[in-house]
Amino acid sequence: MVAISWDDSYSVHVESIDAQHKKIMSLLNDLHRISITDAGDQQLEAALTSLLEYTRAHFHYEESFLEKFHFPFVKSHQEKHAGFFTAIERIKKELLNGRGKNNKKLINYMVTWLKYHIVSEDKQYVCFMLEHGIK
Template sequence: MAFVQWDERMSVGVETIDQQHRELLELMNSLHETCSGDACQPDAVQKAADQFSEYTRYHFSTEEQFMDSTSYPEFDEHMEQHMECSMKAADFFGDYLAGGGEVGRDMLEYLKQWLINHILKTDRKLGLHLRNQGLE
């Protein structure tokens, strides 16, 4: 059973964004797998965390470009949430590499809940706006 799974409720109705969300959840599953069990190696965790962070940055900037090019009225609030997540993730990864296992579980649970909530509320709202602008 995967740590987190994409389902239709998460669809924002814009293919580029849905595709990136699926990829993001896959990277989160890889990170979870790397952090689980006795085989957990700091190098591997660092690598999976870097991949996740890098793709997150790419994804956030994709959404921000969509918001910018369609003059989205809630751009600032949405971007603030992205920044909050990036900073929290960077803190967590730093603490994890310094402290180990417990931090890892808290970190993954937090990121999972954050992502699901953000997609279901904030990104779906953006999806509605983009579809009203003729994007899909």
């Protein structure tokens, strides 16, 4: 069972970004798989770290193009990305404080956020990126 799976409705028609979104989904599925086995905290933590590090790099990749070519809504897109990490930190703290029994809440949040962000927010810059020759 996977937490999220790729289909063409997620495509933003920019090859490099589609590839990065697929990788994020795959790391999210790794985390999900580990969270439903009786893997230790260390393994779980390592999977979460890989996912968050890769996601941070992906956000940076998007933002660097949006900034370079003066995308008019770059600030608001950056704020969406920053909001993701703020929420993740809050949920992580709740889990560490014992208010969450497992990592379901964290994973569900990430799945919902990612789906919405790709389909509704990343897609806003597609024409802009293509116009500037980014593939």
